[in-house]
Structure formats: structure tokens, C-alpha cells
Amino acid sequence: MPGAAPIFIIWKKSWVYRELPVSVFNRCGVLAMYDDYLLLKITTKREKAETVETALLELGALSCTLQDAVDTPIHEPAPGQAPLWPDVEITGMFPDTADSTLLSHLMERQLAGGDISAMSSKKLQGQEWERVWMDDFAPLQISDNLWVVPSFCEAPDPQAVNLMIDPGLAFGSGTHATTTLCLRWLAKQDLSGKVVLDYGCGSGILAVAAACMGAAKVYTYDIDPQALTATVENAERNNVVEQIVVCKKDTEVIGKVDLLVANILLRPLLDLTGRFAQLLGDDGRLGLSGVLSEQVELLANAYSGEFQHCETSMLDQWVLYSAKKQGKNLSA
Numbered sequence: 001m002p003g004a005a006p007i008f009i010i011w012k013k014s015w016v017y018r019e020l021p022v023s024v025f026n027r028c029g030v031l032a033m034y035d036d037y038l039l040l041k042i043t044t045k046r047e048k049a050e051t052v053e054t055a056l057l058e059l060g061a062l063s064c065t066l067q068d069a070v071d072t073p074i075h076e077p078a079p080g081q082a083p084l085w086p087d088v089e090i091t092g093m094f095p096d097t098a099d100s101t102l103l104s105h106l107m108e109r110q111l112a113g114g115d116i117s118a119m120s121s122k123k124l125q126g127q128e129w130e131r132v133w134m135d136d137f138a139p140l141q142i143s144d145n146l147w148v149v150p151s152f153c154e155a156p157d158p159q160a161v162n163l164m165i166d167p168g169l170a171f172g173s174g175t176h177a178t179t180t181l182c183l184r185w186l187a188k189q190d191l192s193g194k195v196v197l198d199y200g201c202g203s204g205i206l207a208v209a210a211a212c213m214g215a216a217k218v219y220t221y222d223i224d225p226q227a228l229t230a231t232v233e234n235a236e237r238n239n240v241v242e243q244i245v246v247c248k249k250d251t252e253v254i255g256k257v258d259l260l261v262a263n264i265l266l267r268p269l270l271d272l273t274g275r276f277a278q279l280l281g282d283d284g285r286l287g288l289s290g291v292l293s294e295q296v297e298l299l300a301n302a303y304s305g306e307f308q309h310c311e312t313s314m315l316d317q318w319v320l321y322s323a324k325k326q327g328k329n330l331s332a
């Protein structure tokens, strides 16, 4: 999987984050102790992943990273859950002084029940490890004047709106097509003085973007408590705390909002049709993503009762569907 981030488990084509047993910061501390490393990669089945991970740690691995071994999307895990892919590649990272032949032999002996479908090893320089991780989170240009910039990078255009977002446990580093589509949509709206709702806020990236682009107030809501924590952190990092209201329930939204952006998935978006109609004011704008191109018709049908379709945009196989709430002024 090219460009994978080895520190957490991130599969960019999917929405899966899985934290390692030790926090990222502890792991970076461990990494700093060695100049070079030995990586032992083992492919196994989901059911055997924990056994392999434990065996690697028992043999002295400094960390284990789990990634999708094939190409199996897990689109949206339930809050607090981190389901594994059917085939998992587990990378144990050892100090460079470890003997790869001996380690491979010991692993084979320890896992004699055929838990290993493939095994390989390679050396990695400490700086290379750091670079691989950082390369995965380079600044990303969304539109002429909007960038997502990891906090350890320089903003390529200091005059632009630069969202300082760090990858964390909640979804939303900006690199997924659906987030990019929502950010592009927000960048085209007149947000000045508007009240916005980011429904399913994840990292809060869309809320932070709306606040940085002039929204007076941005409500954020997510069913996952980790997302609300991440949203507060990203609001602080971007100095927009005063504009952002973090809600534990969507009933905490006061009054009607002018714009609602939701990057969730088809099923919840279909269920939320009525709720979104209640939350949006007349002529309010809706930007929905998280649906695949072949699902957009279903979505459009569900929203056609109370909303007037405005545009559909596409990136990779993902779609953003935008609409306006049927208000008094239909032709505007």
C-alpha cells in the first residue's frame, strides 16, 4: 500500500483508523532512541492478527502496525470500533541490531499453526521512517485560497486560508475525496456571518474551514465522542474556538442554520432527510457527501421532497450532492 502512514493504521481509501497500543507520542519517543530499524512484515488472517501482534511484541518489537493486506474497504466502523480487514499485514519494528533470520525463525516456531501467509524483512533508516510518515501528510491545496496544512509543515501560501489539521483518531485529515469535495463546496459558498452545521464532524475539519472562511457560528455534532474531542483540539489549533459550538446531541443546535454540511454515508444520510429539513432554514443550503456515484440517485430521490437540487460534483468514485431547502423564494 504506497504512502501508508506507519504510525497509526490509516487506509486512505477507507475510513479506518486504529490506534496502536501505545500513544503516537510515546511511539515517537521510542523511535527517537534508534537511528535505524528492522521491519518484519507478516501477512495473516484477521482472526490471527492478535496472536501475531503479541508474538512480535514478545520477541521485542518496538511497535506493531496493522494495515490492509489486500484492498478491502471498511467504509464506516461504528463509534469506538476499529474492525480489521480480512487479510492483515502486520509490521513489527525492531532495533536495527535485531537478527532478521533469527526473528523469522522464532516467529515461524511460535506460530506453528499456519498463522503466517507471507513474511519479509527490510532495514529502515530512522530518517526515512520519519519522512515516509510526513510525506503522507503534505500540505493539500483544496481551492485557490484554501489549504489543509499539517502542523509540522510550512504553509505554501501564507496569505491563503490555511487549515492546520493534524491527523488524529477522528476521520478527516482532508485527503479523503469526500472531505475534499465538502471543503471545495464550502469554499464556494458565501459563509460570511452565516450559521453552519457540520453534521458528523469527525476531526472538525469542515467546521474549522467554515469558521476560518467567515462563518459567524458553526455547530458541530458527531455520534463518536472522539470526534468531538478532536474537533475542540482542531478549533483551538486554528483559533476559531469562539465560533465553534460542539454539540453532544443535534438537539443542542439553537434555531435554524443557513448551511448544513454532512459527510457521512448513504444509509444515515437517507435516515436524516427529515432531520436536516428541520435544522435548515428556508433557502438554506445542504452539502452532502460520503456517497458513491452509483448511490446518488437514491440520495437525490430521498431529498427531492423538501430540497431543490443545486449541483453534483465528483472526485474519484465519490460524490457531493448539494441542494437548497425549498423556501419562499424558489427561483433564487
Ligand SMILES: C[S@@+](CC[C@H](N)C(=O)[O-])C[C@H]1O[C@@H](n2cnc3c(N)ncnc32)[C@H](O)[C@@H]1O
Binding pocket: 015, 079, 170, 171, 172, 173, 174, 178, 179, 182, 199, 200, 201, 202, 203, 204, 205, 206, 221, 222, 223, 224, 227, 263, 264, 268, 290
Ligand atoms: C466520513 S467521517 C467525516 C468526517 C469529517 N466531517 C470529514 O468530512 O472529513 C463521518 C463522520 O460521521 C459520523 N457519523 C456517522 N453517522 C452519524 C450520524 N448518524 N450522526 C452523526 N454523526 C455520524 C462518524 O462518527 C464520523 O466521524
